[in-house]
Amino acid sequence: MKKLMFLGMVILTISSCSTGKKATVQSLNGGWVLEYITGPRITFEGLYPEKKPTLFFDKREKRAHGNSSCNSYNGAYAIKGNKIKKNAASKK
Numbered sequence: 001m002k003k004l005m006f007l008g009m010v011i012l013t014i015s016s017c018s019t020g021k022k023a024t025v026q027s028l029n030g031g032w033v034l035e036y037i038t039g040p041r042i043t044f045e046g047l048y049p050e051k052k053p054t055l056f057f058d059k060r061e062k063r064a065h066g067n068s069s070c071n072s073y074n075g076a077y078a079i080k081g082n083k084i085k086k087n088a089a090s091k092k
Helices: 002-015
Strands: 029-035 053-059 063-067 072-080 085-087
Touching: none
Parallel strands: none
Antiparallel strands: 029 053, 053 063, 063 072, 072 085
C-alpha cells in the first residue's frame, strides 16, 4: 500500500505542476504539498481535514519521503532518463 501511495503522489506531483514548463524527474528536488483533488463525492477539505499529503525529494541523498495525511513513507530512489525507480539500492 505504501508503494502504491508513493507512486500515486509522484504522479500527482508531476501532473499538477503549474510552472508553465514541462516537469521532468530531473527537476524533482524539494517538496510538494497536495493542494487540490477533484472527485464526485467528497471535497478536498473533507478528505484531508487536518493534514495535507506531502512529497519531498532529496536529490543529493537520493531519498524521498512524505505522508499521505495519516501514514508516512520514505525510501531511496534512482533516476534513469525520465523515470524514477523506487527503493533503489544505495551505491555509496
